[in-house]
Amino acid sequence: MDHIAILDKKRKLLSKIISGEKTIESRWYQTKRTPWHNIKSGDTIYFKDAGEFVTVKAKVKEVLFFDDLNKEKVLKILRKYGRAIGMETLKYTSYYEKKKYCILIFLEDVQEIKPFDIDKTGFGNACAWMTIKNVKDIII
Secondary structure (H helix, E strand, C coil): CEEEEEECHHHCHHHHHHHCCCCEEEEEECCCCCCCCCCCCCCEEEEEECCCCEEEEEEEEEEEEECCCCHHHHHHHHHHHHHHHCCCCCCCCHHHCCCCEEEEEEEEEEEEEEEECECCCCCCCCCCEEEECCHHHHEC
16 A cells, blocks of 8 residues: 655654654544554555655554553653654643544655655545555556
């Protein structure tokens, strides 16, 4: 499977992935949504900043799924993995209060690639993660 991860440009996460400072991509959700149990070791993730072209790809080394999150579980995840996720603060904030699910995706073989654009038709304007059989199917 291929995946497109759309990142918040303001947080400069893409440059942290490229530099190796960020080795884990995390997704925090209120409900189960892609890529919950829809991503596995060996899959490829293509990364892009919101509103920009896809410019980076990485292989999935390992995936961890956490559910029934509460303050204690969130803090444990942040303490153990926060730096590798690229978190600026390892404190429990209001952002996590309604989050019930967390996915940690360990990255390897990160590469900058020739930029390309994608067609998000059918995935929703605000989607931040897309799972597809082959990325070639959505390249514009």
